[in-house]
Amino acid sequence: MTASKKTGGLAGVTAGSTALCTVGKEGAGLTYRGYDIYDLADNASFEEVAYLLTHGKLPNPAELAAYIARLKTLRGLPEKLRQVLEMIPANAHPMDVQRTGVSFLGNIEPEGDFSNQVAVADRLLACLPSMLLYWHRFHQDRTRIETETDDDSVAGHFLHLLHDKPPSERHRKCLDTTLILYAEHEFNASTFAGRVITGTLSDMHSAITGAIGALRGPLHGGANEAAMALIEKFSSADEATAGVLGMLARKELIMGFGHRVYTTSDPRNAVNKRMSKMLANEAGDMTLYDVSEAVEKVMWDEKKLFANADFFAASVYHFMGIPTYLFTPIFVCSRITGWTAHVMEQRANNKLIRPAADYIGPGLQKFVPIDERK
Ligand code: COA
Secondary structure, eight states: OOOOTTTOTTTTOOOOOOSSEEEEETTTEEEETTEEHHHHHHHOOHHHHHHHHHHSSOOOHHHHHHHHHHHHHTOOOOHHHHHHHHHSOTTSOHHHHHHHHHHHHHHHSOOOSGGGHHHHHHHHHHHHHHHHHHHHHHHHHSOOOOOOOOOSSHHHHHHHHHHTSOOOHHHHHHHHHHHHHHSOOSSOHHHHHHHHHHHTTOOHHHHHHHHHHHHTSTTTTTHHHHHHHHHTTOSSHHHHHHHHHHHHHTTOOOTTBOOSSOSSOOHHHHHHHHHHHHHHHHHTOOHHHHHHHHHHHHHHHHHOOOBOHHHHHHHHHHHTTOOGGGHHHHHHHHHHHHHHHHHHHHHHTOOOOOOOOOOOSOOOOOOOOGGGOO
16 A cells, blocks of 8 residues: 555554663653653763663663763864864854764774774764864854863763853753753654664764754754744744744644654653743743743644644753754754664664565656657
């Protein structure tokens, strides 16, 4: 049967197995290697979660300390990579910067045989914020920053490089929590793209380069930037309600709502929403939060569509002074853990991923030579 628009996009199709994550599974919800996302968001650090995904278990205190120390040594950028980053134009999208950065790193630090895969995963996790913010600060501030900070966490490192000073503990913790929420999500589009590339026995840099390309689009990771563009258009809840009603009447998509797998809510939203309210309070201006809640209410009342992880993540990042165009790249700095874990899982039991297609083209045609064609 030919896939219709409704049944297309492999919706509902099981395309393989994974021990990394459940998404909306009855009785389990969202879990990473069997751990509930709420337990992890409330009690773990992003580094513990990264270790869980890429090293297979939660670290003990000594393992965590060694992991944090190792990541800190992997934040530096080789001179040739810095030169490449400087050549990427200031008006490029930072997702393209990360895509090029990872791809170039694959040239100067090739994976070699797969026995190095955990080391490559650690290196990418440690240096993705460095690449992004080296490029950003080079063009914004005309400065060549040192990317090796003394911050223990990826979140602290990111905010330190961005703002040129260590962040407040509250901001660091909020970013850390969003990194936990974004880290892994089963066979989403970018992860699946990475697994398809891995299935050909290609290298990890190629798989991650492809995954970044897939995440970039507004139907996937790019939704957090699009959600910000939406909410900052409105200056009050009433204006937002009227505006979104108009958009729905014109059949426009409201970014940050809906999900392929979840049907009634996205469990990550409650955590992001709580942080958004707290940071709005801290900033002393509830407008953006009130606008966001108004959009959420209209979407539920009119379409029974709920905010996904990207919607309130947008205002959380905004309140921390992060420019909108860095929102999706932050997703990369987190999801790199899930992606690399999936690369390793795919390799452990590899089979080339090559589905079939329903042919809907013309029947067999008679070939006409070029000089006889009208
Ligand atoms: N705004 C308005 N309408 C939406 C919508 C949204 N965000 N999401 C889904 N719909 C509508 C569709 O227009 C469609 O309506 P129709 O039946 O009248 O044609 C219906 O809901 C089903 O949507 P569909 O696109 O078939 O669902 P999907 O499973 O293929 O799509 C998404 C899932 C995530 C791609 C989709 O909800 C979307 O585009 N969301 C906005 C982008 C986004 O936030 N992405 C991040 C996901 S974590």
